Amino acid sequence: MRKTACEAIVLRITDYGEADRIVSFFTREEGRLSGIARGAKRSRRRFGGALEPFAHLGLQLKIPYSGLTSIESADVVTIHPGIRVDLSQIGCAAYACELVERFTPEGEANPRLFRLLSSYLERLDSAPPSPSDRRLFTVNFLKILGYQPPLENAPISPETATILARAMRAGSFGSIHFPDAALHEADRLLDPAVAAHLDRPLKSLAFLRECSTL
Structure with missing residues (x-):
């Protein structure tokens, strides 16, 4: 697993369980990825209102050798209101x-x-x-x-x-x-x-x- 920072645009979001979200996003550095944002529906400190469709974000990621990427945090560039x-x-x-x-x-x-x-x-x-x-x-x-x-x-x-x-x-x-x-x-x-x-x-x-x- 490696850690990286990416500039990303959110393509699609799916709720997963009681607290998590699965996010499909397109990054400048890594291309299209799918990731899990654990606790995204509860943690305002790590995600706030950043994880929205069409949002342009700065993401901190953990990318495994196989399976879903882990979205560790998100900073808003713009949510395109x-x-x-x-x-x-x-x-x-x-x-x-x-x-x-x-x-x-x-x-x-x-x-x-x-x-x-x-x-x-x-x-x-x-x-x-x-x-x-x-x-x-x-x-x-x-x-x-x-x-x-x-x-x-x-x-x-x-x-x-x-x-x-x-x-x-x-x-x-x-x-x-x-x-x-x-x-x-x-x-x-x-x-x-x-x-x-x-x-x-x-x-x-x-x-x-x-x-x-x-």
Whole structure:
């Protein structure tokens, strides 16, 4: 077992027993991990209100050679409070986190993906949810993991292909706008590219379709 400090984003939390929590989180240094926070529902000194979905934290960890990581303590960088005031923002954040959890192997660092996820959550925390931002996240997510669909001869218009290509070169969220027609065309390309690597549909995407047009 080794001790380490990591910068992490909480992907999902599950209560375990009377006092503990199982946490899925994505770290800059170690990639995706699952860990147990013993006494998390009781200990405000060690965890306070830090262990929340979408929270950006500094974690002290004990990583064993096999089995669950032990989360020893958590310090809040930000819990992204602005995300939690709107169902569409919650849905978009959950979509990004579910993609990361479902696609990434455990224990494999990917700093570019960590930066993308962190930047998207920061955007959702400070601005209304944008359909264009979600497509920008998705196409860059696929690009980083090597699953980028080819734009040449794709079943989309040249205009939409141009916007997607610009989205993969964009430096920040909010810099690319997809017209309504391009949003639907982008989905016809990106959604199957995502689904091809999953064994079941994304719960967060179904939620977004029920609650909004994002």
